[in-house]
Amino acid sequence: MGKLWYILTAGLGGLAVVASVPARAEVTARTDSGFVIRVTGEVAASPAEAWKAFTTPSLWWNPQHTFSGEAANLSLDASANGCFCEKLPVPKGAPATQKPGSVMHMRVIYAEPYRALRLVGGLGPLQSEAVNGTMTVTFKPVEGSGGKSTRILWEYVVGGFMRYKTDTISGAVDKVLGEQISGLTKLIGPASPVDKKLLSTEPLAPEASVAGTRPGANDSATDVALPPPQEDAPTYTPDPTKDDAAAGESVKSALDQLFKKKDDRLPPGR
Template structure:
């Protein structure tokens, strides 16, 4: 059975300028970040994102095929791989499965966050959190997208060795995801001014009238000011 993460043998022809690096690293873990801007809408990218069988590299699968890959894009949904074989009757049957990650946050066209130790990290006592964030340009002609994978906990690997390997494979998957889309800019994408988390989701604030309601004192208030006695 193949390891789901090994050093990538090569990259596809996707050449969009992108920010890519092991952004932070310590004995406790690391953070791998990949960012690019492409000529596509968030909905177009999302549709492809949740169909991993169409873009995940089968070299980093457990079964040697991506035909059984799927993402159930809702909280507690599975990014899973089914082990499938053809029986004597010629019909495909599932003979096993593996969970790559578990969905913990899903807002179509904006954020998909999943937790799981990819590849050899699955057998370690680590938490890996992958946040895929999307932000459309003001003119609606392009979208900036990022992969940010944060890993922390105890592992039997040296961070200095496993972090670059994971970063390399994650970059390969990132490029494969974006292969159908043309680069949107000649400028190098960067983290500056772009949220990799859900902080960019707007807080709608209190409903109309809520602030006034909060100012009304109850009968149990003990403040100095007293409500006027009824006439």
């Protein structure tokens, strides 16, 4: 990982998002002390299936962006305080008593299955810097797909002191995350053009219709039913409009509603 990240941060390029896959990543904000990257993709799967695939990074994360060189060494425990971790095998020729190493890429701080996942941590070269990185991932059924297509949206917000120029490092991280959403989308299967055409003619499917699996899918791997909606409980699910430019703000608004700040004003005369 170190070598490839160095190439990217040096501005010498990197693997771009595959054009045929309906997924993309972009830097939506940047200052001298931080940046925001938004990654989106539409897949031909229910939110439950998309969640299961996302939380199995060993199947879709590019091994070139790992420390061990093997995606099979990655794991993600999608529960609070769970770890997005990587095992480091014992090097050849190492003493027999040497134990395997490990890396914590990110830590889970919020998990609402099939709806949203939030992790914190510095990816790649950011791990060595004094920065905070927060990644929020949401899974939303695509309107008109009957729960068979899902829009995956994740935002990575980074801020703090770093020894990189933000215009350079943000571009590198943007390329790497763009490659990851492409790998995830290809694993699950991109939403087909036919599905997108139906969006303009089919009515919005009710929440209860989201459960189920794709026809022909492996039942043992994907036959997962979504939990019934909780009418009285607040939800993490954003409501992005069709305008992608507003998607990131929609996620933020949804989270702010869940974690409302108290207005503790001082009494008059204080």
